Amino acid sequence: MKILAISGSTRAASTNTALLHTLAKIAPAGVTVTVYHQLASLPIFSADQDAAPPPAVHTFKHMVADADGIVFASPEYVRSIPGGLKNAIDWLVSGDAVIAKPMAILHGSHRGDDMLDALRVVLSTVSSAFSATPFVRFALIGKSPEHVAELLAAPENAVQLRAFLRSFVALANPNT
Numbered sequence: 561m562k563i564l565a566i567s568g569s570t571r572a573a574s575t576n577t578a579l580l581h582t583l584a585k586i587a588p589a590g591v592t593v594t595v596y597h598q599l600a601s602l603p604i605f606s607a608d609q610d611a612a613p614p615p616a617v618h619t620f621k622h623m624v625a626d627a628d629g630i631v632f633a634s635p636e637y638v639r640s641i642p643g644g645l646k647n648a649i650d651w652l653v654s655g656d657a658v659i660a661k662p663m664a665i666l667h668g669s670h671r672g673d674d675m676l677d678a679l680r681v682v683l684s685t686v687s688s689a690f691s692a693t694p695f696v697r698f699a700l701i702g703k704s705p706e707h708v709a710e711l712l713a714a715p716e717n718a719v720q721l722r723a724f725l726r727s728f729v730a731l732a733n734p735n736t
């Protein structure tokens with residue numbers, strides 16, 4: 561099973577990207593988690609380019625089409641979804657790859673509920689298989705990627721992250 565893990569942050573030291581890398585590390589045999597944190601490489605969506613998208617968009621769309629499910633982790637910017645992440649989702653709307661794609665959200669902050677609400681609305685609009693659960697959040701704001709990895713290795717956090725992944729795999733692939 562292939563999971564695409566999309567980070568809404570373009571920061572090199574992003575806590576949300578680090579969270580997704582940890583998800584990739586704990587994936588059990590048979591489950592591959594690929595982290596996508598190249599939102600900055602996607603040009604601004606243009607309907608005029610939708611039929612023949614630029615190479616970076618083409619690659620992104622292919623990764624989405626190829627995945628059995630998508631997990632998002634994003635910061636809140638100005639009480640909403642970061643523009644880069646919304647832009648990436650806009651590029652997906654015209655294709656059929658996302659229509660029934662299983663999707664869920666992980667969150668690297670104890671804040672950001674306006675972004676979470678907005679992202680839930682957007683994802684449930686683009687996919688009939690978006691699910692608000694499983695969902696898990698960790699208070700990671702301001703931590704370095706190394707510190708994020710350490711915190712998530714703590715038993716009480718590791719257990720929650722593993723449970724999230726187990727539930728998402730079951731959601732995306734009911735035959736497992």
Ligand SMILES: Cc1cc2nc3c(=O)[nH]c(=O)nc-3n(C[C@H](O)[C@H](O)[C@H](O)COP(=O)(O)O)c2cc1C
Pocket residue numbers: 569570571573574575576577634635636637638639640668669671672700701702
């Ligand atoms: C432009 C900008 C706007 C932000 N707006 C908010 C906000 O509205 N609410 C909030 O809780 N945090 C806000 N933050 C803080 C980020 O959400 C927070 O630092 C987050 O952990 C960054 O995630 P990252 O480490 O994955 O990049 C903002 C940060 C930036 C750079």
